[in-house]
Amino acid sequence: MTGTGLEKQLSAALFSRIPRGSELDRLLHSLPGNGQRDYLLKALKNLASEGTQGGFPRALRAAAQWLRSRQGPARAMNLILRMEVALGMRRPTLALYDHTLHIIGGGQKYGLTMLDALKADFDITILTHRPMEPASIRDWYGMDLSACRYQTIELPEFADAGAHIDPARITRRMANPFHRVSRLSGGFDIFINNSMNEMVFPLAEISTMVCHFPERRPGAYFYADRYDTVIFNSLYTAEWIEKKWKFTPHVHIYPPVDMPPAEKPEEKDPIILSVARFEQGGSKRQKEMVEAFLSLRRRFPQETRDWRLVLAGGSPENNPYLEDLKQKIRATGDTRIRLRVNISSEELRALYLRASVFWHLCGLHQTDPALVEHFGMTIGEAMQNGLVPVVFDGGGQREIVEPGVTGFRVRTLEELIRHTRRLINDADLxxxxxxxxxxxxxxxxxxxxxxxxxxxxSERLKHYTDPQTS
Incomplete structure (x- = not known):
């Protein structure tokens, strides 16, 4: 039967019901799940366009009942939501979930910048586990998302976790606390999981996971392969999705680097800058940077006499790594090492504007690929401001920095010192x-x-409201 023939039969049958076991029932059942929903939506739109308003509610009810019996209540709700948008009854809704949104970071900025790009076309809800305010997003990232709705989903299982919510704590013997997010996801037209939390089962008709890196192998409550689309941020991430999760991700979108200078300084200051979260595990290697800078100053005091090291980044409260780092710097007595924690986007722009060299060592001394930089948004931000990046030679950093042309890549602290010294002494370089x-x-x-x-x-929404069933 052609697509048009099936739509006509559906349009007629939906005025009463689709008899179980009938030819039409069997034909619909032979289609994949998304194909069934597409045909039902097309038939309902045909009825609405023909002006059969009196019978339309009965037809929608019949379609939803059939879908509920075949695919469950969530998919029946999806059909009703699609119909509302297709008939212009309301704007499409979109929810973005991120269990780390309360901490400053590049992955969080990725998701929020997506919302900033889409806010004119969707009613947006931001789902988190810790309270978030539009003012924080404005201060941290320079974006106005005050028109979005913010919803905090309480997780009693992580009440003692402070700012750090680690899904890896959940085992098969435990109930999945993230099902609370799953249940909410079905109430939106589009659901975006921006936090790589593979324990959230998507119930929205359009579901997208943004994977910055597959941190865990498939285990308890693994649902990453249930999303319609998995977006990846770098070729390095795509490689490890295939290795760890055993499927090929769908869409490559590099992160948004958005820190262009408001003005171009005539001359840069002698500052080495690093911008990275102060991770509790120390994966961004700020302590090693302090060691390298002290060694550089000790071995070449005349050459480095005017140079400073500034370490900027976000941190949760009561961070042991950050406290140890502060103590280490105080013990050196070197006043040319500065920490800038949880600063605003404007303060960060000022640092990028003035600094000359950029260090990033995420991945140094690591054997776990998850702890190597997956992309490195702050490297791109530094490059936008004309800083010369000297970065670890691994992960997504290889996609950004071309050695000897746009910067340098290093494998050891000694190489970091050598290339930095060369840059200090060669203004033309x-x-x-x-x-x-x-x-x-x-x-x-x-x-x-x-x-x-x-x-x-836009392409996903177009199909959502007007599926091409042929």
Whole structure:
């Protein structure tokens, strides 16, 4: 039977019901689940366009009842939600979930920038486990998401966890606390899981997981493969999704690098800058940077006499790693090492504007691929401001920095010291690499990200409201 023939039969049958075991029932049942929903929506739209308003509620009820019997109540609700949007009864809804949104970070910025790109077209809800305010997002990332709705989902199982909510604590012997998120997801047209929490089962008709890196192998409550689309942020991440999760992700969208300078300084200051979260496990390697800077100053005091090291980044309260780092710096007595914690986006822009060299060592001394930088948004931000990046040679950093052209990649602290010393002593090299870095950073800029995000969700929404069933 052709698509048109099936739609006509459906349109007629929906005025009463689809008899179980009938030819039409068997034909519908032979289609994949999403195909069944597409045909039902098309038939209902045909009825609505023909002006059969009196029978339309009965037809919608019949379609939902059939779908409920075949695919469950969540899919019946999906059909009703689709119908509301398809008939122009309301704007489409979108929810973004992130269990780490209360901590400053590049992955969090990725998801929020998606919302900023989509806020004109959707009614948006932000789902978190810790309270969030639009003012924090404005201060941290320079975005206005005050029109979004914010909903905090309490997790008693993590009441003692402070800011750190680790899904790895949940085993097969425990109930899945993240089912609370799953149940809410079905009430939206589009659900985005931005936090790589593979324990959230998506119930929305359109479901997208943004994977910044597959941190855990499939285990208890693994649902990453249940999402319609998995977006990945780098080729490094895609490689490890295939290795760890055993499927190929769908869409590659590089993160949004959005820290262009408001003005170009005539001359940079002698500052080495690092911007990274102060992870409790120390994976961003700020302590090692302090050691390298002290060694650089001790071995080459005349060459480095004017240079400073500034370590900036976000941190939760009561962070043992950060406290140890502060104590280590105090013990050195070196006043040229500065910490800038949880600063605003404007303060960060000022640092990028003035600094000359950028260090990033995530991945150094690591054997776990999850602890190697998956992309490195702050590297791109530094390059946008003409800083010369000297970064660890691994992970997504290899996709950003071209050695000897836009910066340098290193495997050891000694290599870090050697390349940095060369940059300190060669102003022409700093300028040429800085110019090349600035030019190369354009492939990661925010306008490109906004365009790719809008195109992706526009296409998904188009099919959602008008499926091409042929």
């Amino acid at each position: 700093r300028q040429s690499c800085g110019r090349a870095a600035l030019e190369a950073s354009q492939r990661f800029d925010r306008p490109r990200f906004t365009r790719e995000v809008r195109e992706f969700f």
